[in-house]
Amino acid sequence: MRLAKELAEKAYLAKDDFLAALSHELRTPLTPVLMATAELEQNSALPEPMRESLAMIRRNVELEARLIDDLLDLTRIARGKMILQLKELDFHTIVHRAAETCGAEIALKFQAITLDLEAAQSQTTGDSVRLQQAMWNLIRNAAKFTGKRGSITIRTRNPSPGRISFEVEDTGMGFDPDSAEKLFQAFEQGGRNITRRFGGLGLGLAISRSIVEAHGGKIYAASKGVGKGAVFSFEIPLHPGQMTAKKRTARATGAGPKFSPKLILLVEDHKDTRTSLEFLLQKAAYQVKSAISAEEALQLAERHHFDLVISDIGLPDQSGLELMQQLKDQFNLKGIGLSGYGMEEDLAKGHAAGFLRYLTKPVRFEQLKQAIEEME
Numbered sequence: 584m585r586l587a588k589e590l591a592e593k594a595y596l597a598k599d600d601f602l603a604a605l606s607h608e609l610r611t612p613l614t615p616v617l618m619a620t621a622e623l624e625q626n627s628a629l630p631e632p633m634r635e636s637l638a639m640i641r642r643n644v645e646l647e648a649r650l651i652d653d654l655l656d657l658t659r660i661a662r663g664k665m666i667l668q669l670k671e672l673d674f675h676t677i678v679h680r681a682a683e684t685c686g687a688e689i690a691l692k693f694q695a696i697t698l699d700l701e702a703a704q705s706q707t708t709g710d711s712v713r714l715q716q717a718m719w720n721l722i723r724n725a726a727k728f729t730g731k732r733g734s735i736t737i738r739t740r741n742p743s744p745g746r747i748s749f750e751v752e753d754t755g756m757g758f759d760p761d762s763a764e765k766l767f768q769a770f771e772q773g774g775r776n777i778t779r780r781f782g783g784l785g786l787g788l789a790i791s792r793s794i795v796e797a798h799g800g801k802i803y804a805a806s807k808g809v810g811k812g813a814v815f816s817f818e819i820p821l822h823p824g825q826m827t828a829k830k831r832t833a834r835a836t837g838a839g840p841k842f843s844p845k846l847i848l849l850v851e852d853h854k855d856t857r858t859s860l861e862f863l864l865q866k867a868a869y870q871v872k873s874a875i876s877a878e879e880a881l882q883l884a885e886r887h888h889f890d891l892v893i894s895d896i897g898l899p900d901q902s903g904l905e906l907m908q909q910l911k912d913q914f915n916l917k918g919i920g921l922s923g924y925g926m927e928e929d930l931a932k933g934h935a936a937g938f939l940r941y942l943t944k945p946v947r948f949e950q951l952k953q954a955i956e957e958m959e
Contacts, residue, residue: 609651610923613945615855617644618863621947642687648945656790667710667797671823674705674714674747675739681718682737689726695734702739702747708822709798717794717802720787721751721815728813729755742818750816757806757813766804767792788815795819842958844890849873850880850906851895851921860893863948869955875899877906884914891955896922896933904936911937919954921946 623629624637678700689696725735738750769789795802800819847864851857852875864871872887874880877898892910896903903920910916920938922929933941940954
């Protein structure tokens with residue numbers, strides 16, 4: 584019995600290790616593609632049809648990254664390791680961000696989207712990234728299963744004092760009411776024919792349910808039948824915090840100094856990623872010196888006074904975590920870590936090593952630039 588349990592545990596860990604390694608290998612080459620296409624897409628000198636094609640490439644790279652994230656999220660949920668980063672937030676701000684994330688997909692199908700945000704109470708404490716993910720999954724689900732020129736309505740309400748609801752109603756294909764609960768199971772999209780027709784892994788709704796339940800809420804699905812549209816919604820309790828007037832003013836005005844390093848040490852052994860990052864950082868008026876290994880990075884740090892290090896975690900000669908610890912101890916350097924490994928334990932190890940920010944690949948340059956400016 585004990586042997587069987589040990590073997591099962593080893594198999595479970597082996598599966599998690601495989602998914603983490605697979606994630607890293609899949610994410611790494613996506614970063615230069617995402618950065619290059621996003622940069623070219625903004626080049627007004629290019630013909631509009633070419634920019635539209637670049638936008639299509641970018642959207643599909645982002646979708647690929649999202650599918651990888653869904654697989655890892657499923658692993659987190661199964662292991663009970665989905666950790667919430669609780670902060671004060673405005674629920675309606677998160678709704679707007681989620682809707683914007685799905686804007687391109689909705690526009691491609693000429694769908695009409697309406698926001699009916701009637702909740703009078705919207706301040707709460709929660710994980711803004713996870714809540715946006717839960718909303719994003721429901722909105723994208725509506726866009727996916729609604730045809731061209733269909734409509735999507737997003738609503739918020741306060742069904743009772745101290746609670747808020749989020750609802751997405753569409754005019755899409757709907758489903759058999761008896762299958763409502765089954766839709767929230769992993770890899771379930773309503774049948775093999777649906778999966779073949781629409782694609783995807785069938786993980787979004789399962790992940791959304793876990794996020795909502797982690798916030799103390801419940802998620803629901805309703806439809807009057809096939810071809811009659813659907814309504815997906817969730818309700819969570821509000822936990823408003825005690826934000827000081829000073830913090831409230833700073834958040835409203837965007838006040839606060841931005842970190843602007845004069846010289847950046849970039850450590851990245853993947854040639855295409857390194858080349859893309861060098862180009863974009865220099866275009867953003869940063870001075871950059873690059874290294875392809877930890878040894879070369881330490882040699883550069885001996886000769887130059889860097890303000891910031893941006894380092895990959897998987898380097899050929901030693902871990903970027905070990906490198907960051909050395910750079911912090913010897914040169915008092917601040918750091919941003921880049922990695923294809925995105926599990927909670929990876930983030931925790933990154934922060935423990937001295938990285939003030941830890942970004943999971945594929946990294947958008949706007950995301951990296953924001954992380955640089957927000958360095959403490």
